Every structure is written in structure tokens, then in C-alpha cells.
Amino acid sequence: MSTTERPRILVVGGGYVGLYAARRIQKKMRYGEATVTVVDPRSYMTYQPFLPEAAAGSISPRHVVVPLRRVLPKAEVLTGRVTTIDQDRKVATVAPLVGEAYELPFDYLVIAMGAVSRTFPIPGLAEQGIGMKGIEESIGLRNHVLEQLDKADSTTDEEIRRKALTFVFIGGGFAGAETIGEVEDMARDAAKYYTNVSRDDMRFVLVDAADKILPEVGPKLGQYGKDHLESRGVEVYLSTSMDSCVDGHVVLKNGLEVDSHTIVWTAGVKPNPALSRFGLPLGPRGHVDTQATLQVQGTDYIWAAGDNAQVPDLVGRKAGNENAWCPPNAQHALRQAKVLGDNVISGMRGFPQKEYSHANKGAVAGLGLHKGVAMIVMGKMKIKLKGRLAWYMHRGYHGLAMPTWNRKIRIFADWTLGMFLKREVVSLGAMETPREEFYEAAKPAPAAPKAADKGALGAEKAGEKPAAGKTEKTEAKAS
Numbered sequence: 001m002s003t004t005e006r007p008r009i010l011v012v013g014g015g016y017v018g019l020y021a022a023r024r025i026q027k028k029m030r031y032g033e034a035t036v037t038v039v040d041p042r043s044y045m046t047y048q049p050f051l052p053e054a055a056a057g058s059i060s061p062r063h064v065v066v067p068l069r070r071v072l073p074k075a076e077v078l079t080g081r082v083t084t085i086d087q088d089r090k091v092a093t094v095a096p097l098v099g100e101a102y103e104l105p106f107d108y109l110v111i112a113m114g115a116v117s118r119t120f121p122i123p124g125l126a127e128q129g130i131g132m133k134g135i136e137e138s139i140g141l142r143n144h145v146l147e148q149l150d151k152a153d154s155t156t157d158e159e160i161r162r163k164a165l166t167f168v169f170i171g172g173g174f175a176g177a178e179t180i181g182e183v184e185d186m187a188r189d190a191a192k193y194y195t196n197v198s199r200d201d202m203r204f205v206l207v208d209a210a211d212k213i214l215p216e217v218g219p220k221l222g223q224y225g226k227d228h229l230e231s232r233g234v235e236v237y238l239s240t241s242m243d244s245c246v247d248g249h250v251v252l253k254n255g256l257e258v259d260s261h262t263i264v265w266t267a268g269v270k271p272n273p274a275l276s277r278f279g280l281p282l283g284p285r286g287h288v289d290t291q292a293t294l295q296v297q298g299t300d301y302i303w304a305a306g307d308n309a310q311v312p313d314l315v316g317r318k319a320g321n322e323n324a325w326c327p328p329n330a331q332h333a334l335r336q337a338k339v340l341g342d343n344v345i346s347g348m349r350g351f352p353q354k355e356y357s358h359a360n361k362g363a364v365a366g367l368g369l370h371k372g373v374a375m376i377v378m379g380k381m382k383i384k385l386k387g388r389l390a391w392y393m394h395r396g397y398h399g400l401a402m403p404t405w406n407r408k409i410r411i412f413a414d415w416t417l418g419m420f421l422k423r424e425v426v427s428l429g430a431m432e433t434p435r436e437e438f439y440e441a442a443k444p445a446p447a448a449p450k451a452a453d454k455g456a457l458g459a460e461k462a463g464e465k466p467a468a469g470k471t472e473k474t475e476a477k478a479s
């Protein structure tokens with residue numbers, strides 16, 4: 001890492017907030033004014049609203065991520081995890097991908113570590129659950145679902161088939177409703193390529209503890225979203241939760257029991273738990289407590305925004321809700337990052353800080369190809385859209401919001417190709433263990449059999465039945 005005499009602005013996290021804030025700071029900064037260092041365990045930013053479409057194969061997974069080193073050419077990008085912050089010494093501890101952890105001094109600090117899946121101690125969840133926070137999970141889910149169709153198509157065991165063709169999604173917010181919408185659409189569409197699996201053989205179950213889905217688009221459109229999913233054969237169970245899912249046997253509080261190999265967990269997020277080691281003031285649910293200027297309470301050199309921060313919602317407070325906080329979504333993260341970037345520059349130059357204030361512009365959600373819901377807020381008016389028009393709004397909004405022209409063009413190209421070519425339905429499950437086949441070919445041959453074994457093998461050759469253990473050895477060698 002660089003050891004210049006310039007002040008260092010350390011950005012912890014290269015997601016939405018980290019990437020946009022670092023870009024803003026670099027844009028506004030004078031030449032040589034500071035060193036911007038971004039630390040993230042991944043070398044790329046993930047555009048999470050596109051994860052469901054990546055899972056459905058409508059967008060190439062590589063186009064959903066933005067390489068940090070490429071879009072931040074003047075910044076120092078370190079691939080690793082910030083594990084602790086020492087505020088007295090203004091030093092962060094970084095655990096790199098490999099090797100010893102080291103200390104990194106900073107002058108200004110941006111906390112942008114986002115959120116992690118919010119889970120509960122449900123028996124079986126850790127072993128069976130599939131999250132939907134990163135591109136790896138999105139690719140994994142796609143491969144897994146298509147693999148279930150491959151399995152069901154090739155077995156004669158009805159129990160295995162049923163379990164493979166049952167897909168359970170827990171959580172019906174943005175992430176859950178969009179993911180089940182996209183995956184159901186993709187899986188039923190893929191059925192046409194299978195001899196022994198039809199669209200109607202699949203069972204999709206959506207569960208939410210609340211009494212509605214898609215709260216982000218309001219009650220009417222949420223109800224429409226539910227009715228729409230049900231019209232496609234999705235079973236939606238509200239005001240209930242999952243009690244257990246040991247070995248894929250899902251038990252819901254409402255008494256329903258199903259067996260499934262696919263349990264997708266999208267039941268909300270919580271602030272990154274690593275924050276508890278940073279010694280920063282935290283709110284009741286673990287968010288970093290910030291002022292409207294995005295400065296962390298009680299500090300003038302640390303800022304925080306996005307899913308890991310509780311930022312006062314000035315618009316909501318002006319309207320009379322004293323306890324209004326900005327919700328954790330991309331709309332706020334993006335705008336907060338820009339104000340945060342400006343405030344870091346102002347802080348460095350001794351200028352006053354700007355307060356963050358943003359009125360909700362609405363929400364868009366895609367529920368599969370040509371299906372969606374959208375609520376656009378224009379002043380006091382709320383425009384509600386559904387179906388194909390809402391889906392175009394969803395694609396248009398997110399396509400343009402995708403960072404960098406390079407990525408925007410790739411996404412629109414994927415969609416355009418998708419209009420002419422059929423959806424890709426190949427399962428590349430083996431990608432998760434790419435070395436397995438080579439290992440089988442290259443692993444050292446087993447030691448030469450001892451005298452006693454030789455006798456057994458000789459007996460086998462002569463048509464005699466060897467002992468069970470010896471058969472296994474011979475088979476392994478043959479394969």
C-alpha cells in the first residue's frame with residue numbers, strides 16, 4: 001500500500017456507497033490532495049437489484065459486477081477485510097486475502113460495509129438455506145435449480161423427483177418476490193426441454209411473516225404482486241414463518257410441511273455485524289448512528305451511509321414523523337454516497353457540511369420476463385403501474401442506474417440478445433468444483449496391493465466373488 005505524506009481517506013467497503021463515494025471524492029479532489037484507499041474482500045462492486053435477473057439467466061453474471069480497480073484507477077484498492085478500527089491512533093487493521101493482517105493509518109474514514117442476511121436460529125437453515133446477497137449465490141441458485149430439473153428428469157424415484165421439483169422461498173420483500181418471480185419463470189420455461197418434467201410438475205412456495213409481500217410498492221401493488229404470483233401457480237403463505245428445515249423437510253408455523261432441496265432465504269438484512277468491533281456509536285438494531293450530514297455521531301472525520309447506517313430521514317421528519325430513518329435501499333445508498341463524498345471533501349478543507357435529504361421517488365420490481373410492478377412518486381401524486389409497462393420501467397430504471405457506461409451497454413446488449421435468442425438453460429453446477437475431474441485423473445495411483453490382496457484380485461479374475469471392501473477398491477480404480 002502507498003505510504004505518501006498525503007492524508008488518507010479510507011473507504012471501508014466497495015459496494016454501492018463505497019464505489020460511488022470514492023468516485024465522487026476523486027472527481028472533486030485536487031491533484032495530490034489525498035490518497036483514497038478502498039478496502040473490500042471482493043475486487044468488485046455488485047449491483048444487487050440485478051441478482052434475480054442474473055439467477056434467471058437474463059443477464060450475464062459478469063455484467064452485474066463492476067471491477068473496482070478499473071473504475072477507480074486513481075484509488076488504491078486493497079482486497080481484504082477491515083477487522084478493527086483504533087480511533088485514538090486513527091489506524092485500521094486490514095486482513096488481506098492472504099498473509100498477515102496489517103495496520104493502515106487514515107485521516108478520514110468512510111464506513112460503507114452494507115448489510116448481511118438477517119437469519120434466526122432455525123434448525124437446518126445454516127445447512128440448507130441459500131442466500132441472495134452476492135453474485136456467487138445468484139449463479140449458485142441458477143445452477144442448483146437447473147440441476148434439480150436434471151435430477152428430476154433422470155430418476156424413477158417419485159420421492160426424489162418431488163423434492164427436487166419443490167422450491168421454497170422465505171421472505172417476500174424486494175429480494176424474495178423478485179427472485180421467486182424470475183426463477184419460477186425461468187424454471188417453468190426450461191421444462192420444455194425436458195422429457196419427464198412438465199411446467200405443472202414444479203411446486204413454488206413463498207412464505208412471509210408479514211401479512212403482505214412487496215411492502216416497498218405499497219399495499220395495493222403488493223396485493224397485485226401476490227395475486228399475480230398466485231395466478232402463475234405460486235403458493236403464497238402470509239403471516240407465517242419457517243420453524244425448521246432439517247434435511248430439506250420444511251415445517252411452517254401454519255402446519256404446512258413440504259420436502260424441498262431448494263430453500264432460498266430472503267427474509268431481510270441486518271447491518272454488518274463487524275461494526276460491533278469498531279467502537280462506533282450504534283443504534284438499537286446495530287446500525288452506525290449518523291447525523292443528517294452522514295457524519296458519525298460525535299465525530300468530524302468519520303462518515304457512514306447505506307445499509308450499515310441509520311440516517312435520519314429529514315423529509316419524513318418534516319412531515320411529522322420524528323423517528324423517520326432512511327430505508328436500506330439502493331435509491332438512498334446512491335444519493336447518500338454523493339453527499340457523503342462532497343462532505344468528505346468539505347471536511348478536509350474545513351468547509352461546512354451539507355445535510356442529506358431525499359424524498360422517496362417510488363419503487364420498481366420485476367417479477368419475471370414482461371411482468372412487474374412499479375410505483376412512481378411525483379410530488380403528491382403516486383403513479384401505480386403493473387404488468388409489461390412496469391417491467392419496462394424496472395428495466396429502464398435499473399439499466400440506466402447501473403454504474404459505468406461499459407456495464408450499462410453490456411446489460412442492454414444482454415437484454416437485446418435475449419429478445420432474439422432463447423433463454424440459456426444449461427446448468428453449470430460443476431463450476432463449483434472445477435478441479436474435481438482433473439484431480440480424479442491426476443491423483444496418485446493407490447499403493448500396489450500386498451501379497452494377501454493379490455490373492456483376492458487373482459481370485460476375482462478367476463470368477464470368484466471378493467470381499468465387499470476389495471470390490472470398492474477395484475471399482476474406484478476402474479473409474
Ligand SMILES: Cc1cc2nc3c(=O)[nH]c(=O)nc-3n(C[C@H](O)[C@H](O)[C@H](O)COP(=O)(O)OP(=O)(O)OC[C@H]3O[C@@H](n4cnc5c(N)ncnc54)[C@H](O)[C@@H]3O)c2cc1C
Pocket residue numbers: 012013014015016017018039040041042044045046047048049050051052080081082083112113114115132133174175272274305306307308328329330331332333364365
Ligand atoms: C437481491 C437484492 C435485490 C435488491 N433490489 C433492490 C431494488 O430493486 N431497489 C433498491 O433500491 N434496492 C435494492 N436492493 C438493496 C440495495 O442493493 C442495497 O440497499 C445497497 O446495495 C446498499 O448499498 P451499501 O453500499 O450500503 O452495501 P453493499 O452494496 O452491500 O456494499 C457493502 C460492501 O462492503 C463490503 N464489506 C463487508 N464487510 C467488509 C469489511 N469487513 N471490510 C471491508 N469491506 C467489507 C462488502 O463486500 C460489500 O462490497 C436489493 C438488494 C438485494 C440483496
